[in-house]
Amino acid sequence: MLKVQEIRELIKLIDESSISDFTYESNGTKVTLKKENGDVVTVAKPSPAQTQIQEVQEQAPNPTVEKQPVVKEEVKQETKEETTNENTDFNYEIVSPMVGTFYAKPTPDDDPYVQVGDSVDTSSVVCIVEAMKLFNEIEAEVKGKIVEILVDDGELVEYGQPLFRVKKQ
Incomplete structure (x- = not known):
């Protein structure tokens, strides 16, 4: 914005x-x-x-x-309709550790690292944030289930911006 x-x-x-x-x-x-x-x-x-x-x-x-x-x-704030109750059922957000470009998959032809509903472990790679031509793998850091993906592939992200919402186990 x-x-x-x-x-x-x-x-x-x-x-x-x-x-x-x-x-x-x-x-x-x-x-x-x-x-x-x-x-x-x-x-x-x-x-x-x-x-x-x-x-x-x-x-x-x-x-x-x-x-x-x-x-x-x-x-003015536009209201975003929530399609399911699952999207609000989270207790952890994975945030961007840096300013950069968000990539949901390792290469354009590959499948995304994670999708809504996937289970992650503390060392699971969930995305890449590219900053200054360096591709940084971002790990989940918690064990749980992805309930919402907050950014689109190729979108610019800020430091501390939430990327994923996770329901911790």
Whole structure:
């Protein structure tokens, strides 16, 4: 998801340009910027994220200069439907130990390391996180059953981001 500072920079660029409508979508997050009556209105819809509504009003540094338009930033949370009760039945999350690219399988032609319902042991490899051309095998570190996979193959992951949910045994 875009950071607030990145959204503010986009707002400024759109405000200074002749563009009246701009949409950016990535990894389930959609940001739409529209100019209405000279104001830039931003609506961002992230996948599971905190709901946040924030109004930012920029004042010109010199009181004799005309006041800048009000810029509104609105972030709404979309609800994700849970298909089964099993997805919420977990007591451990396997998290990414680094920033990198998540790979669910050793090669594009192979089967994934694990799937929902698979049992894992403390030393079971569950995925690879590639960082700086190094492919790091991530182990489960617990004995249990995979109940949910939280990221897609090839998706960028952050340090500490949950990758899998596990029901420990």
